[in-house]
Structure formats: structure tokens, C-alpha cells
Amino acid sequence: MAHILFFLLAFVCVISxxxxxxxxxxxxxxxxxxxxxxxxxxxxxLLGAPFIATVQIIIYAGAIMILxxxxxxxxxxxxxxxxxxKKWTVYLSIGVVVVFLVELFFAVKGTLVPLGTAPVEHAATxxxxxxxxxxxxxxxxxxxxLLIIVAIVGAIVLVKKKEEQ
Amino acid sequence: MTDVFWLIPFxxxxxxxxxxxxxxxxxxxxxxxxxxxxxxxSFILSVISLVGLLQTGQEHYPLVKNLFTWIQAGxxxxxLSLQFDPLxxxxxxxxxxxxxxxxxxxxxxxxDDEGYKRYFTYMNLFTFSMLLLVMASNxxxxxxxxxxxxxxxxxxxGFWFEKHSAxxxxxxxxxxxxxxxxxxxxxxxFILTHVxxxxxxxxxxxxxxxxxxxxxxTLVALLFFVGAIGKSAQIPLYIWLPDAMEGPTxxxxxxHAATMVTAGVYMVSRMSFLYTSSAISGQVVAVIGGxxxxxxxxxxxxxxxxxxVLAYSxxxxxxxxxxxxxxxxxxxxxFHLYTHAFFKSLLFLAAxxxxxxxSGELNMQKMGGLRKYLPLTYPTFLIGAIAIAGIPFLxxxxxxxxxxxxxxASGNYFVYGLGILxxxxxxFYMFRLIFLTFHGKERLDPIAKKHIHESPPMMTIPLxxxxxxxxxxxxxxxxxxxxxxxxxxxxxxxxVLRTGHTPHLSMPIEWLLIxxxxxxxxxxxxxxxxxxxxxxxxxxxxxxxxPFVYKLLYNKYYVDEAYDAVIVNPTIKGSKIVYDHFDxxxxxxxxxxxGTSVRFAGKMLSYLQTGLLKDYALIFLIGAIIVIGIVLx
Amino acid sequence: xxxxxxxxxxxxxxxxxxxIAFFIKRDLITQFMAVEIMLNAxxxxxxxxAKASNSLDGHVIxxxxxxxxxxxxxVGLAIILLVFRQRKxxxxxxxxxxxx
Numbered sequence: 001m002a003h004i005l006f007f008l009l010a011f012v013c014v015i016s017x018x019x020x021x022x023x024x025x026x027x028x029x030x031x032x033x034x035x036x037x038x039x040x041x042x043x044x045x046l047l048g049a050p051f052i053a054t055v056q057i058i059i060y061a062g063a064i065m066i067l068x069x070x071x072x073x074x075x076x077x078x079x080x081x082x083x084x085x086k087k088w089t090v091y092l093s094i095g096v097v098v099v100f101l102v103e104l105f106f107a108v109k110g111t112l113v114p115l116g117t118a119p120v121e122h123a124a125t126x127x128x129x130x131x132x133x134x135x136x137x138x139x140x141x142x143x144x145x146l147l148i149i150v151a152i153v154g155a156i157v158l159v160k161k162k163e164e165q
Numbered sequence: 166m167t168d169v170f171w172l173i174p175f176x177x178x179x180x181x182x183x184x185x186x187x188x189x190x191x192x193x194x195x196x197x198x199x200x201x202x203x204x205x206x207s208f209i210l211s212v213i214s215l216v217g218l219l220q221t222g223q224e225h226y227p228l229v230k231n232l233f234t235w236i237q238a239g240x241x242x243x244x245l246s247l248q249f250d251p252l253x254x255x256x257x258x259x260x261x262x263x264x265x266x267x268x269x270x271x272x273x274x275x276x277d278d279e280g281y282k283r284y285f286t287y288m289n290l291f292t293f294s295m296l297l298l299v300m301a302s303n304x305x306x307x308x309x310x311x312x313x314x315x316x317x318x319x320x321x322x323g324f325w326f327e328k329h330s331a332x333x334x335x336x337x338x339x340x341x342x343x344x345x346x347x348x349x350x351x352x353x354x355f356i357l358t359h360v361x362x363x364x365x366x367x368x369x370x371x372x373x374x375x376x377x378x379x380x381x382x383t384l385v386a387l388l389f390f391v392g393a394i395g396k397s398a399q400i401p402l403y404i405w406l407p408d409a410m411e412g413p414t415x416x417x418x419x420x421h422a423a424t425m426v427t428a429g430v431y432m433v434s435r436m437s438f439l440y441t442s443s444a445i446s447g448q449v450v451a452v453i454g455g456x457x458x459x460x461x462x463x464x465x466x467x468x469x470x471x472x473x474v475l476a477y478s479x480x481x482x483x484x485x486x487x488x489x490x491x492x493x494x495x496x497x498x499x500f501h502l503y504t505h506a507f508f509k510s511l512l513f514l515a516a517x518x519x520x521x522x523x524s525g526e527l528n529m530q531k532m533g534g535l536r537k538y539l540p541l542t543y544p545t546f547l548i549g550a551i552a553i554a555g556i557p558f559l560x561x562x563x564x565x566x567x568x569x570x571x572x573x574a575s576g577n578y579f580v581y582g583l584g585i586l587x588x589x590x591x592x593f594y595m596f597r598l599i600f601l602t603f604h605g606k607e608r609l610d611p612i613a614k615k616h617i618h619e620s621p622p623m624m625t626i627p628l629x630x631x632x633x634x635x636x637x638x639x640x641x642x643x644x645x646x647x648x649x650x651x652x653x654x655x656x657x658x659x660x661v662l663r664t665g666h667t668p669h670l671s672m673p674i675e676w677l678l679i680x681x682x683x684x685x686x687x688x689x690x691x692x693x694x695x696x697x698x699x700x701x702x703x704x705x706x707x708x709x710x711x712p713f714v715y716k717l718l719y720n721k722y723y724v725d726e727a728y729d730a731v732i733v734n735p736t737i738k739g740s741k742i743v744y745d746h747f748d749x750x751x752x753x754x755x756x757x758x759x760g761t762s763v764r765f766a767g768k769m770l771s772y773l774q775t776g777l778l779k780d781y782a783l784i785f786l787i788g789a790i791i792v793i794g795i796v797l798x
Numbered sequence: 799x800x801x802x803x804x805x806x807x808x809x810x811x812x813x814x815x816x817x818i819a820f821f822i823k824r825d826l827i828t829q830f831m832a833v834e835i836m837l838n839a840x841x842x843x844x845x846x847x848a849k850a851s852n853s854l855d856g857h858v859i860x861x862x863x864x865x866x867x868x869x870x871x872x873v874g875l876a877i878i879l880l881v882f883r884q885r886k887x888x889x890x891x892x893x894x895x896x897x898x
Contacts, residue, residue, distance in 0.1 A: 021819045047845050064871045071875045075882045093821035101814050108806045132854050151869030158876040776897030778890045
């Protein structure tokens with residue numbers, strides 16, 4: 001049952017990313033990406049991380065992609081852009097990527113072992129996550145909150161139009 | 166009393182440093198005072214030390230004062246330590262005494278020169294180096310002094326460096342000296358490996374104890390003698406001394422008559438135990454000295470420049486000193502060094518006085534009859550000439566006679582013959598000089614004649630003092646013929662100089678030798694009288710009859726030209742080739758290429774920065790690949 | 799259960815696809831989206847390893863990554879907007895100020 005679910009989700013994810021690559025329309029790109037994020041959220045749920053899955057859907061697929069869509073709306077590009085003209089850069093990129101792929105496979109070779117089942121106490125429930133977040137990882141938590149404030153203020157300051165003289 | 170001796174070199178050193186640093190700002194009168202006073206102070210200290218030395222017993226010789234450890238590398242140790250013994254005492258007295266008189270003379274002679282203060286700085290530096298040389302108690306420190314006097318010689322010969330001939334003469338002196346110094350240095354290295362220390366006392370013990378094999382002793386003795394040949398201008402390294410006359414006349418007097426060129430003789434005497442232990446090296450020294458004595462005397466016969474005649478005369482006289490050392494009569498050699506210092510510097514200073522009077526003219530053919538105009542210079546010059554010719558009762562007679570007698574007594578008849586021949590020529594060319602310059606018809610240039618004047622007292626007083634010494638100095642070492650044990654000089658030096666067995670001659674033979682020496686001197690004077698006073702046409706006729714001989718002598722046997730062709734020019738050509746092919750192309754090329762290649766690399770790297778986001782991302786990716794690759798492997 | 803290797807392979811594939819997308823596309827916004835894909839792939843790997851090693855650290859890291867990605871998206875998009883206002887273009891080739 002889980003396997004079928006996994007393969008379905010994985011398949012849809014990969015297909016939508018491919019679609020994002022192929023499509024030239026920016027709005028379509030954004031939509032494909034939303035689909036990909038949703039599938040990823042499902043995968044997280046499969047991996048026994050309900051909280052993370054929910055956060056993924058809400059924030060990634062929900063907030064971030066909405067931001068993207070807004071910006072795409074504001075920057076009203078009529079036609080899409082054709083792919084690269086210069087051929088040699090394309091080939092170089094493909095070559096590098098292939099090398100990278102091979103390397104990554106070598107890197108993860110050692111992990112190809114079966115997963116075990118998790119004992120229930122360490123289940124990734126929000127309660128557990130919250131406990132660890134506020135004890136062990138308190139500093140990163142606080143600093144990240146500062147980071148968010150900075151981001152908000154920065155974004156507003158950056159985009160504010162200058163006052164007319 | 167004796168403990169002050171180690172200060173002797175340091176007063177001139179202090180004066181040098183003060184003059185070198187502050188010289189330009191100090192007034193001229195003070196510079197003269199300080200320079201002369203430093204040397205005078207050294208002389209006074211020398212006298213005090215001598216008195217103290219005479220009071221200490223012989224078993225304490227030499228008195229050593231170790232100032233500090235200078236070099237310590239592994240098992241090799243060289244200290245800055247000075248010693249004082251009879252041999253050193255004589256040298257120190259001569260150097261500081263004669264040096265002081267020459268400094269005073271220079272105050273008058275160099276009065277109008279622009280480089281006045283520089284001159285006295287160099288003179289004091291020279292005095293320090295020479296004192297260091299004779300007072301060193303080990304070979305390494307002596308070598309320091311040795312090189313120091315070589316350097317000062319270069320600086321002072323090329324004192325008027327804007328003149329090409331002077332600059333070249335300075336270079337020549339230094340380079341030829343260097344050849345000798347190489348031999349000296351190799352000798353020091355041999356001593357070091359075989360004896361382990363360069364202290365004279367240690368070497369003495371090693372030789373006496375039989376630590377060194379005969380081959381080693383001979384080799385070392387010959388190597389040291391090579392150094393002496395260079396410094397003391399013997400054959401084949403004498404060529405620098407005649408050219409050195411480009412320097413100021415007091416320099417010629419001090420360095421190239423009284424002190425530096427005698428450093429070789431001092432060194433051989435200091436190493437006397439080496440030369441007596443190896444009969445061959447003694448022979449080599451004596452023969453080379455004898456050949457040089459005769460050879461240089463022949464070249465002096467035809468020169469027209471007063472200073473050149475005196476230069477060849479110096480080479481010849483030093484040859485006599487080496488004859489003395491070579492046959493084992495080191496005391497006689499040192500005695501001649503001591504008397505020669507007085508009359509040779511007197512001759513040079515008097516020549517300077519003549520030059521001063523004649524507004525810079527030195528060619529004898531343009532002089533004549535000067536004794537009317539130079540009432541003080543003429544008598545002193547004459548006294549110097551009589552002394553060097555070896556006329557009895559002046560100092561030169563006693564010392565030259567001592568050498569020749571010892572040469573005869575030890576069976577070196579060949580060398581004795583060379584010495585006698587040389588004596589004839591010596592008196593001949595000296596009196597040729599006197600007659601051409603001061604007697605006879607006047608061949609003066611009219612403009613020069615107008616300005617003739619006797620030199621100021623600053624210059625003539627040293628002349629008079631040196632003349633007095635030239636007469637009296639010999640009386641400290643009377644030969645055995647005059648009475649037993651009157652040779653105070655030789656007796657004084659006995660504890661230091663290990664002479665071999667000196668054979669004693671019978672009284673009649675001693676008197677005969679004295680008679681022969683005196684008569685050859687008189688014969689020389691007489692022939693000169695005939696040639697230049699009685700019948701002045703004879704020299705011209707001889708030149709016409711034997712043009713080849715005259716040319717050979719006048720051009721100094723073409724030795725300089727031979728050296729040029731065989732050694733100097735090939736070296737210059739070779740170095741030019743190396744310069745063109747190696748220095749310019751390889752070394753300069755490497756340096757330039759480094760610069761251009763760095764610039765090239767920078768340019769190539771700048772192509773990476775295109776400003777495009779994607780290219781930068783690509784580089785990130787490549788970097789990530791490399792890092793992961795390293796982690797994986 | 800589902801083997802860990804499947805998730806890892808999937809993560810690698812997604813990452814590679816994101817890289818390809820970054821190099822192929824020529825407009826800034828899509829390139830930014832490709833970056834988000836890469837981040838996502840990393841998240842997947844983290845959660846998978848967290849499950850395999852039975853710890854919650856992976857979850858915490860993913861939590862922070864998502865947060866930071868959100869902040870970064872906000873600021874990045876603001877910058878893209880500004881660039882568009884200045885240059886009237888979002889083609890990444892036209893922005894070459896950092897040349898040299």
C-alpha cells in the first residue's frame with residue numbers, strides 16, 4: 001500500500017518538475033511547482049513527519065508560491081523566453097550535471113539499506129518537535145525569528161517607491 | 166705596563182669611525198689634529214708596551230689578550246685576541262712611528278685637496294688594519310687585517326678616482342692582491358684541518374711536536390708565501406705596485422714602502438717555524454726574493470718618473486728582505502724591513518716635496534740642478550739615497566750587509582750573487598736619480614721654474630726626522646765584525662724567530678764580505694757619476710747601440726702586456742659572453758617572465774568573471790563537485 | 799517499509815532536475831523557482847535520514863530550512879521586482895554589472 005503511494009507521489013513529483021522545465025509560460029511554471037510541492041508534502045507524510053508535511057503545504061505551497069504568483073502577475077511578461085542560443089553552454093552544463101549525478105550516486109551508495117520502523121516515543125509529533133525545539137535548539141529558533149523580521153523589513157524597504165519630490 | 170698594548174689598534178679605529186660619520190661637518194683643522202693624534206697616541210702606547218715587554222721575562226712571550234670569542238662554529242673557534250711580543254713590537258713601532266710622520270706630512274701635502282677629510286679617514290682606517298694585522302694572535306684575525314690593508318690600498322690608490330688611470334690602478338692592485346690572498350686562505354684552511362686551531366702558539370706547538378708531516382708543512386709554507394708574493398709585490402705578482410704610484414705620494418710612502426708591502430715579510434717571519442722546518446720552502450723564498458731583487462733593479466734603470474724608480478726600488482728591496490727570511494736569517498730580514506721603512510718613506514716624501522716644488526712634474530728628464538732651489542729637500546733626499554745604496558755607517562748598510570752575510574754563510578751562493586749584482590744596480594739607479602734631478606744642467610720647463618719653492622715646514626720637518634733615523638736606526642744591530650754581541654736587534658728577536666742553525670763565519674771572511682758590499686755600492690755610484698755628470702753622452706750612445714735592450718727594460722719586459730693577453734683579455738671576453746647569453750637571457754629573462762606570466766594568469770582568470778549569474782552558479786557547482794569528490798575519496 | 803534508498807534516489811533526481819532547470823532557463827523568476835526545487839530535494843533527504851536514524855534532528859533542520867527559504871523568497875522576489883523596475887527586463891543575461 002505504502003509502496004504504491006510512494007511511487008505515485010514520486011512519479012507525479014518528477015513529472016511536474018519536468019513540466020516546469022519544459023514549459024515556457026511562467027504561470028504554468030508556478031502551477032507545476034505547486035503540484036510538486038504538494039507531492040513532496042505527501043512524501044513527508046509517508047515518512048512519518050506529519051508536522052513537517054503540514055508546514056510544507058501551508059508555507060511552501062501556500063505562502064511562497066503565492067508570492068511567486070503575485071510577482072509573476074506584476075511583472076507581466078507577455079511571451080516566454082526561448083531556451084539558450086549558444087549551444088556550447090548547454091553542452092557544458094549537461095556535462096557538469098552528469099558528472100554531478102554520478103558523483104551523488106556514489107555518495108549515497110552507502111545508504112541503500114532498508115528503513116526500520118520507528119519506536120513510538122520518538123514519533124515526530126508536534127509535541128515532541130516543540131519540546132526539542134525549545135530546549136536543544138533554542139538559539140537557532142530565536143535567531144531565525146530575528147531573521148524573519150529582518151526579511152520582512154527588508155522586503156518592504158526595498159520595494160517601497162521613493163517619495164515624489 | 167704591558168696591559169695597555171691591546172688598545173693600540175683601537176685609537177685609529179675610533180678616529181676612523183668619528184671621521185667617517187661626522188667628517189663632513191668637522192672643521193679641517195680638527196680633522197688633521199685628530200687623525201695625527203690618533204696615530205701618535207698609538208705610537209706612545211707602543212713605546213709604553215715595549216718598555217713593559219722588556220721588563221717581563223721571556224717565558225711569558227707572547228703576551229696575549231683575548232678580547233672576545235668572535236667565531237664559534239662547531240669545533241672551529243677564532244677569537245678577537247691580540248698579542249705582543251718582540252716581533253710585533255718592532256712592527257707596531259714602525260707602523261705608528263713612521264705613520265705619524267707621514268700623517269703630519271700629509272697635512273701639508275694634501276692641504277689644497279678637495280677630498281682632504283676622506284683622505285684622513287682612509288689613512289686612519291689603514292693604520293688600524295695594519296696594526297690589527299701585526300697584533301693578531303691568530304691567522305683568521307690576521308687575515309682580516311690583511312684584507313683591510315688591501316682594501317685601504319685600493320681606496321687610497323684610486324683616491325683621485327675621477328682619473329681613469331688612478332681608478333684602474335686601484336682595481337689592478339686589489340685584484341692582483343686577491344690572487345695572493347687565495348693562496349693565503351687555502352693555507353689557513355690546511356692549518357685548520359691539520360692543527361685544529363689558527364692561534365700562532367698552537368701552530369708553533371704542533372710543528373714543534375711533529376704533528377704535521379713534512380709535505381703538509383711545505384705545502385702550507387708555500388701557500389702562505391703565495392699570499393706574501395701578492396701583498397709584497399714579488400715576482401710574479403708585482404705588477405700592481407708601479408701602477409700604484411697613481412695615488413698621492415704620502416700614500417705611496419706609507420703603504421707601498423713602509424708598511425703594507427712589508428706585511429708579507431712580517432707574515433713569513435711570524436711563521437718562521439714553518440719555513441725552518443721545511444728546507445725547500447726556505448729555498449723557494451730566498452730564490453724568488455733574489456730574482457725579484459735583481460729583476461726589479463734592472464727595470465728601475467731606465468725609468469724617467471721619479472716615483473716609478475722608487476716603486477721598482479721597493480720591489481727590489483723587499484726581495485732582499487725575503488732573501489734574509491729564506492736563508493733562515495729572519496732577524497736580518499726584519500732588520501732590513503725596519504731600516505727600509507725609514508729611508509724608503511723618506512725618499513718618497515722627498516720626491517713628493519720635489520713634485521710639490523715643480524708644480525706636479527715628476528719626469529726626471531725635465532729636471533736638473535734643483536739643489537740650488539731646494540736646500541732642505543736635497544740633503545734629506547741624498548741621505549736617503551746613500552742609505553739605500555748601502556754606504557757604511559748609515560742604516561741601510563748594516564741591514565743589507567746582515568742579509569748578504571747570512572746568505573753567504575748558509576751556503577746560498579747563487580742568491581748571494583744575485584744580491585750583490587742587485588746592490589750595484591741599486592746604487593747606480595738611485596744616484597742616477599739624484600744626479601739627473603738635483604745636479605747637472607737645468608732642463609726645467611720655464612713655467613715650472615717660476616713657481617719653484619721649498620716645501621712648508623709641515624712637510625720638511627718629517628723629512629728631517631726621517632733622515633736622522635735613516636742614519637741612526639742601523640746602530641741597534643751591528644754585525645759581528647764590529648764586536649761580539651752588539652747585535653741588540655737580533656738578540657731582541659731571538660725568542661720569537663726560530664732560526665735554523667746559523668753558521669758562524671770567521672772574522673776575516675766577515676770583513677771581506679763587508680768590503681765587497683761596500684765596494685759594489687761605491688762602484689755603482691761611480692758609474693752613475695760618469696754616466697750622468699762627467700760624460701752625459703754615454704747613456705745616449707748606449708741606448709743607440711743596444712736599442713733592443715733599452716726597449717725591453719723601459720717597457721718593463723712587456724710583462725703587463727703579457728698578462729693582458731694571456732689572462733686579462735680572455736677573462737673580459739669570457740665574462741662578456743656569459744653576460745650576453747646567461748645574465749641577460751636567463752636571469753633577466755626569468756625575472757621578466759615571472760612578471761609577465763603573473764599578469765597573463767591574472768588576465769586569464771578575469772575571463773571567469775563575466776557578470777552572468779549562470780556562470781557563477783556553474784562555478785559553484787564545479788566547486789561543490791570537487792569538494793564532494795574529495796570527501797568521497 | 800519503503801527502503802531508504804528509494805527516497806534518496808528520488809532526492810538526488812529532484813536535485814539534478816533543479817540544477818538542470820537553473821542552467822537552462824533564462825529568466826530570473828524561473829531560475830529562482832529552480833532553487834526552491836533544490837531546497838526541497840534537500841528537505842526530502844533530511845527527513846528520510848531522520849526517519850532512518852530515528853532522531854528528530856532532521857525534522858528540526860527542515861523546519862529551519864523552510865523558514866529561511868520563506869524569508870529568502872520574500873527578499874529575493876523584492877530584488878527581482880526592483881531589477882525589473884530598473885531594467886524593464888528579467889533576462890539574467892542582461893544583468894552583467896559584476897563583470898570583470
